[in-house]
Amino acid sequence: MREPVLEVKGLETVFKTEEGSVPAVNGLDFSLYEGETLGIVGESGCGKSVAALSIMGLIPSPPGRVAAGQIMYRGEDLLGFSEERMRRIRGNQISMIFQEPMTALNPVYTVGNQIEETFRQHRNMSKQEAFQKSVQMLELVGIPLPEQRAGEYPHQLSGGMRQRVMIAMALACRPDVLIADEPTTALDVTIQAQILNLMKDLKKQFGTTIMLITHDLGVVAETAANVIVMYAGEAVEYAGVEDLFNAPRHPYTEGLLGSIPKIDESCEMLTTIEGVVPSLMDMPEGCRFHPRCHYKKELCTQKAPPLVESGASRVKCFKYTDQWPHRNRRTISP
Amino acid sequence: MRQYIIRRLLQAVPILFGITLLTFLIMQLAPGNPLQTMIDPTISMEEINMAEKKLGMDQPKIIQYFNWLREILTGNLGYSVKTGQPVAKLIGERLPATLLLTMSAFFISFIIGVPLGVYSATHKYSAGDYSMTFLAFLGISIPNFFFGLGLIYVFALKLGWLPTSGMATIGADLSGFNGVLVYARHLVMPAIVLALPNLATVMRFTRSSMIEVLLHDFIRTAKAKGLTHRRVIYKHALRNALIPVVTIFGLSIPFLFGGAYITEQVFNWPGMGSLGIQAITAREYPIVMGLNLFTSILVLMGNLIADISYAFVDPRIRYS
Numbered sequence: 001m002r003e004p005v006l007e008v009k010g011l012e013t014v015f016k017t018e019e020g021s022v023p024a025v026n027g028l029d030f031s032l033y034e035g036e037t038l039g040i041v042g043e044s045g046c047g048k049s050v051a052a053l054s055i056m057g058l059i060p061s062p063p064g065r066v067a068a069g070q071i072m073y074r075g076e077d078l079l080g081f082s083e084e085r086m087r088r089i090r091g092n093q094i095s096m097i098f099q100e101p102m103t104a105l106n107p108v109y110t111v112g113n114q115i116e117e118t119f120r121q122h123r124n125m126s127k128q129e130a131f132q133k134s135v136q137m138l139e140l141v142g143i144p145l146p147e148q149r150a151g152e153y154p155h156q157l158s159g160g161m162r163q164r165v166m167i168a169m170a171l172a173c174r175p176d177v178l179i180a181d182e183p184t185t186a187l188d189v190t191i192q193a194q195i196l197n198l199m200k201d202l203k204k205q206f207g208t209t210i211m212l213i214t215h216d217l218g219v220v221a222e223t224a225a226n227v228i229v230m231y232a233g234e235a236v237e238y239a240g241v242e243d244l245f246n247a248p249r250h251p252y253t254e255g256l257l258g259s260i261p262k263i264d265e266s267c268e269m270l271t272t273i274e275g276v277v278p279s280l281m282d283m284p285e286g287c288r289f290h291p292r293c294h295y296k297k298e299l300c301t302q303k304a305p306p307l308v309e310s311g312a313s314r315v316k317c318f319k320y321t322d323q324w325p326h327r328n329r330r331t332i333s334p
Numbered sequence: 335m336r337q338y339i340i341r342r343l344l345q346a347v348p349i350l351f352g353i354t355l356l357t358f359l360i361m362q363l364a365p366g367n368p369l370q371t372m373i374d375p376t377i378s379m380e381e382i383n384m385a386e387k388k389l390g391m392d393q394p395k396i397i398q399y400f401n402w403l404r405e406i407l408t409g410n411l412g413y414s415v416k417t418g419q420p421v422a423k424l425i426g427e428r429l430p431a432t433l434l435l436t437m438s439a440f441f442i443s444f445i446i447g448v449p450l451g452v453y454s455a456t457h458k459y460s461a462g463d464y465s466m467t468f469l470a471f472l473g474i475s476i477p478n479f480f481f482g483l484g485l486i487y488v489f490a491l492k493l494g495w496l497p498t499s500g501m502a503t504i505g506a507d508l509s510g511f512n513g514v515l516v517y518a519r520h521l522v523m524p525a526i527v528l529a530l531p532n533l534a535t536v537m538r539f540t541r542s543s544m545i546e547v548l549l550h551d552f553i554r555t556a557k558a559k560g561l562t563h564r565r566v567i568y569k570h571a572l573r574n575a576l577i578p579v580v581t582i583f584g585l586s587i588p589f590l591f592g593g594a595y596i597t598e599q600v601f602n603w604p605g606m607g608s609l610g611i612q613a614i615t616a617r618e619y620p621i622v623m624g625l626n627l628f629t630s631i632l633v634l635m636g637n638l639i640a641d642i643s644y645a646f647v648d649p650r651i652r653y654s
């Protein structure tokens with residue numbers, strides 16, 4: 001197996017709220033391997049963005065805090081880095097793009113200026129050199145008339161163009177890792193496809209490792225090789241993309257797949273997962289998914305399921321352990 | 335951009351007319367007419383009528399307004415009732431002193447108020463922030479004259495560091511650097527007194543604007559790019575936070591000219607404010623009206639400058 005570039009171990013990020021401390025990410029583990037595209041899926045509110053911001057060291061504090069865990073980047077724990085050392089990594093070795101291209105760019109500076117400053121910050125370039133590099137980046141992300149566009153302000157560009165600018169900015173210093181947090185969610189469907197294709201192209205060109213966060217399994221199917229399914233602050237399933245779609249293990253994953261519309265099915269029934277992501281304030285005992293799970297047994301309400309292997313996937317569910325009553329022909333009185 | 339400025343300038347024209355009309359009406363409403371104060375009681379009615387005719391006062395009000403407007407446009411603001419000196423000349427003599435005072439106060443309030451506001455915002459809820467909030471409220475609520483007298487007592491009478499009043503010491507050498515120093519020493523206290531409430535307002539406004547801007551997504555983007563804290567705050571946040579602060583540019587001009595009336599009186603500063611107070615007590619209507627008109631125009635210009643500054647700081651206005 002290739003070396004992991006980034007290894008997240010037991011990550012726990014909490015927010016102080018008026019009702020007390022809430023864990024938005026609670027014991028998250030995963031590895032990101034050199035050159036791969038890892039998809040992270042889950043309904044909104046599952047802690048995907050919080051996980052990403054924890055890696056970037058950008059959890060707003062207060063109220064947030066990384067309470068436990070390690071984030072190993074090429075063998076060193078980012079959580080132990082000084083703010084200054086972390087700053088040098090951001091935008092340079094690890095970059096991030098965000099969901100809302102409409103608000104993620106500063107309205108009072110030209111897009112050229114906003115790309116330039118990344119070069120100037122990390123590469124100590126002169127103004128002219130940084131400008132030329134920025135124009136090159138704009139060209140690279142497929143913006144027509146890049147020289148002219150560089151002099152324009154964000155409000156003069158469309159959403160898709162702005163997201164291209166964000167990508168240009170994030171890739172300017174050729175980072176090791178790109179964290180893309182719902183990069184296409186706010187865009188039209190046709191533009192979504194263009195942006196995803198662009199990301200795939202650039203990935204091929206630079207070999208960037210990508211962590212692609214989305215709640216859209218369609219996006220994952222198109223781009224990722226491996227997928228993590230997150231639920232209520234933790235990873236519940238790790239799978240190759242083929243396995244995820246053909247043989248989903250976790251009941252939550254099944255539910256997510258059921259909620260994708262399929263064009264070839266004549267009956268337009270959309271199954272959705274009943275209920276909502278539990279509030280972080282009153283997390284259910286045992287398996288966090290059990291209140292919404294069709295397979296629920298008493299066992300699930302009592303203790304948290306372990307992470308077990310099932311085929312090539314790993315899943316946090318009692319169904320795949322030998323404690324599962326069905327398999328063992330043991331019955332537990334209801 | 336040019337279009338925007340031209341549009342703003344054109345919009346100012348009707349307002350300017352409104353100001354002259356209002357000033358004229360107030361002048362008409364004032365009791366008595368200028369003749370009554372000029373004549374002696376022995377004069378005959380016939381002679382009064384002749385004088386009225388000569389001065390155009392027998393004509394309809396609307397004609398009188400346009401006659402007056404024509405005079406104003408040629409720079410004639412009328413004459414002092416008592417001394418017969420042209421009002422324009424009286425104001426002209428006092429204008430530099432008032433401009434010096436108000437502009438100093440203007441710069442003090444922004445040059446100090448903005449950084450303090452930024453500090454407060456970036457150190458929200460710290461001891462520093464709380465003390466500055468306290469001082470700001472003190473600054474807004476202490477009356478000008480009280481603060482002024484307090485400063486005079488401490489720095490002029492007790493410590494003797496600064497002169498008590500006036501704009502320059504009589505008989506002092508006012509040439510070159512020495513002159514600048516003399517004026518500066520006289521200017522310090524009145525400028526601070528006049529600036530204080532405005533400074534406090536600028537500071538509070540900058541603070542809340544900055545706090546709001548720091549929550550925007552583009553601040554997170556700037557941090558995610560690995561920019562230094564300094565660049566995030568002073569480049570990305572401040573520039574956006576200043577957009578609403580520019581409104582205070584315009585608002586502070588009438589505020590400062592108004593405040594100058596009291597401050598000039600306290601410090602015996604020979605400006606338009608003390609001229610105004612003297613004119614009001616002496617019922618010198620032409621001078622009061624001249625000052626009124628003049629100040630209104632300055633305020634209008636202040637707002638114009640604020641509007642144009644908006645376009646400079648916010649490209650969304652510039653390009654729409």
Ligand SMILES: Nc1ncnc2c1ncn2[C@@H]1O[C@H](COP(=O)(O)OP(=O)(O)O)[C@@H](O)[C@H]1O
Binds near residue numbers: 024042047048049060
């Ligand atoms: N700044 C914050 N303050 C308090 N709670 C927060 C904050 N940011 C995120 N959270 C909590 O973390 C949870 C996960 O949020 P997030 O990671 O944004 O979800 P998503 O998976 O949709 O990206 C939210 O439900 C919210 O309760």
Ligand SMILES: [Mg+2]
Binds near residue numbers: 048049050181182
């Ligand atoms: Mg999110």
